[in-house]
Amino acid sequence: MKSILYGFVCALIVALPSQGHALSFPLPKAGNDIVGELRQMQTRYEDTFSDIARANGLGYTEMSESNPQVDPWLPGEGTSITLPTRFILPPGPREGIVINLAELRLYYYPPGENRVVTYPLGIGREGWSTPTGIARITGKRTQPSWYPPESIRQEYAAKGEPLPKVIKAGPDNPLGNHAIYLSLQGYLIHGTNKPYGVGMRVSHGCIRLYPEDIATLFDQVSTHTPVRIINEPYKAGWQDGRLYVEAHPPLSEQRAEKGINFTPMVRAIIQALGESDQKPDWDAMKQAAMGQRGIPVPVTTAPLLRQPATTTPASGLVLSDSEKR
Structure with missing residues (x-):
């Protein structure tokens, strides 16, 4: 009986979809633009910002920005650090996918769900900048092959590391296990075989997510989903x-x-x-x-709260506390 139960549990775990550490929030009420809350944690001796970031739906650069006085590779035992899990939503329509390059973050608004899901990402390094613009999803593929552009093959050849014309799916494929193709020719949202680069500028222009995050997003989005890429620091x-x-x-x-x-x-x-x-x-x-x-x-003072009005039985007039004085 135990072996049957164990086998059932294992099968159930295998069947469950991969769930990343994405941050998901209800959309704020009308007139509000902020989601999430800042969190604090105490580090262990072996922690690094890369480890903490991935476990909490963040990227390396976000961690470094919010904790400028802490050594990112050796924060030490018991150091108090801030997890920057509070966000102002990007300007513009709250629909589809919005990518803010300066923030190194992607926002996805699932249709009809009144919520936002947000992921850290890696983008193109200097000289290979990810472009801004309006696009849409044109296709999705698991276990994608990578066809390095000639410019990238020349770069690698100059370093003595020639690339083949095609890199099949596997541990050496920089696209990881999932690729989402965009109408911006040559640009993708994809996984990575080097997850430590998420939250940094390390790619040749494409948009990288943690393997577990791209697996979740891949299942959520459909072709023709709008994608808006902005650069708003x-x-x-x-x-x-x-x-x-x-x-x-x-x-x-x-x-x-x-x-x-x-x-x-x-x-x-x-x-x-x-x-x-x-x-x-x-x-x-x-x-x-x-x-x-x-x-x-x-950057503005808190709004003043109006005193509740009081009705006097004698006259029926509505007077505020200040007027009664």
Whole structure:
């Protein structure tokens, strides 16, 4: 009997779909833009940021940004670190897939489910930048073969590491076990045989996810799903009547071209403020921009709560507490 039960449990485990460590949140109520909460944890001696990131649905760079005073490879026993699991949703429509390159993060809005699922990702390194733009999913494939473009084959040949014209599925295939093809010719969302590169700029332009995350996303999305790729280091959004900013370091190409430039952050804040009469705290904005920790911080004061009105039995008039004085 025990052996039958054991066999049943094993079969059930094999049959279950692979579940990654993606972060899933209900969409915020109308007028709000923030999901998740910051978390804290104590490290063990053997922990590294790469290990902690993968176990918590984060990427290496996110961990480094939020914990700038901690050694990412040897944080030490009992070190308190922040898990940056609170996010301002990207600007624009909340539909399909939205990829924010500066944030190294993908957001997926499952149709009809009123929630968002978000994954860390790896993108193209400098010189092989992942492009921005509007695309859609054109196909999906498990155990994909990789056909290295001639430019990549030349790069590897120059290093004395020639590549074949095709790399079949297997442990040496950089696409991993799942590939999602985009209408942007030559660009894919795929897994990887080097998961430590997720959350960093390491690819030749494609978008990499942890193997367990791409397996989950692969099963969720369908062809023709819209994909919007943006590059927004500064996001602004509301929560309960208060405006927040989330700042990430701009990509190296932007820094080389424009230097330290806070205009995009100011633009994001002004756009988010709209017709609101709240005044931003410019010192808080400056600190957020300089820190670039990837954590939403408030840049307006908390809204004043109105005192509840009281009805006097004698006259039926509605008076606030201040008026009664």
